[in-house]
C-alpha cells in the first residue's frame with residue numbers, strides 16, 4: 569500500500585552499510601528509496617534487509633509480543649522500500665539523502681554534485697564516510713551548508729551510535745535535523761567536528777595497532793594479548809575483533825587515518841596486517857586470519873602464529889595480560905586527550921561514543937579520572953622512551969595534570 573504521508577529517505581549505495589541504514593529507516597517507520605550503480609546490488613540488499621527485519625521482529629517479539637508474526641511485520645516494513653534506477657530518481661521527494669557508496673573521494677564528490685543539482689535546497693545530503701573529509705565532499709555541492717556526515721557503525725541495525733559530523737560550511741540546521749532524524753530511528757547521535765576518523769575510528773585505532781606492535785615485538789602472543797584485554801573488560805580481544813571485521817577492512821581504515829593525519833608513526837599500519845591481507849588471510853569470512861575457523865568457530869591461532877612470536881634475547885620483555893591491557897588503554901586515553909585538544913568532541917561525548925560505537929567497558933576520560941591524571945602522565949612518560957609518538961602525554965592531559973598538582 570502506498571503511504572505518501574510518511575517521510576522519505578534516499579540511500580545511495582546498497583552494500584553492507586546502505587542496506588543496514590535502509591533497514592534502520594524502515595524500522596523507524598520511514599519510506600526508503602534505494603539506488604546502487606551495480607546491477608543486482610539492490611536485489612541482494614532487499615534480501616539482506618528482509619532477513620534483518622525478520623530477525624529484529626523475532627527479537628522484539630520475544631520481549632514485547634506484538635500483533636502479527638515476524639515475517640508479516642517484516643513484509644509490512646519492506647513494502648515501504650522502493651528501488652530507483654538513477655541518482656536523480658532516488659532523491660526525488662526525499663527529506664534526507666544518505667550516501668553509502670565506496671570510500672572514494674572523487675566518486676563521492678561526483679555524487680554530491682549530482683545530488684545537489686537534483687534536490688531542493690532544504691534536502692539534507694549526508695555521507696556515511698568513515699574517514700574522508702565531509703568538508704571536501706561538500707565542496708562539490710553548490711549549497712554545501714546542507715551537507716553533513718552521518719556516520720553509522722557496522723552492523724547499523726545493531727549499533728546505536730551515529731556520529732553527526734558538521735563540515736566547515738555545514739549549517740547548524742542541517743546537523744540538528746540530521747541528528748533529530750536518526751534519533752527518531754532510535755539511534756544515539758553524537759556530534760563530531762570534521763576531523764579524520766571523527767571520534768571512534770580515531771580514538772579506537774590504538775586498540776588494534778598497539779597489540780599488533782606488541783605481537784610483532786614478541787611481547788605477547790595472540791592469545792595472551794586477546795585474553796588480557798577481555799580480562800580488562802573489553803567484549804572481544806583485538807585479534808578476534810580484526811578477524812570479525814575483516815583484516816582488509818581494518819587495514820584500509822588504518823591506512824586512511826595514517827594518510828589523513830600526515831603519516832604519524834603512531835598510526836602506521838602494521839606489516840603483520842599487510843602480510844595477512846597479501847596472503848588472503850582476511851579473517852572469519854575466509855576461515856583464517858589471526859585465528860583459524862571451522863564452521864564459524866575458532867579452533868585456535870592460525871598455524872603461523874601458533875604459540876608466540878617469541879621475544880628475542882635482549883629484545884623487549886614478554887608482558888603479562890594485565891600490563892598489555894594497561895598499555896593499550898593508555899594509548900587510547902592519550903589519543904582521546906589529543907582528540908579533545910583538536911576539538912573533535914567534548915569529553916563526555918568521546919566517552920559515550922567509545923562505549924556505544926566501540927563497545928568499550930568505560931570511556932577513556934572516565935578511566936583517566938579514576939586512575940588520576942597525574943598518575944596517567946607518569947605511566948605515559950615511562951612508556952614514551954619506547955614509542956614517543958604514541959605515548960608522549962598529550963598537551964591537554966599535561967595541562968590538566970599540572971593544574972591538579
Ligand SMILES: NC(=O)c1ccc[n+]([C@@H]2O[C@H](COP(=O)([O-])OP(=O)(O)OC[C@H]3O[C@@H](n4cnc5c(N)ncnc54)[C@H](O)[C@@H]3O)[C@@H](O)[C@H]2O)c1
Nearest residue numbers: 581582583584585604605606609668669670671697698722
Ligand atoms: N563497512 C563498514 O564497517 C563501514 C562502517 C561505517 C562507514 N562505512 C562507509 O560506508 C561506505 C560504504 O561502505 P560499505 O562497507 O557499505 O561498502 P560496500 O562495498 O559494501 O558497498 C558499497 C556499494 O556502493 C555501490 N556503489 C559504488 N559506486 C556507486 C555509485 N556511483 N552510485 C551508487 N552506488 C555505488 C557499490 O556497487 C556497492 O554496492 C563507505 O564510505 C565506507 O567507508 C563503512
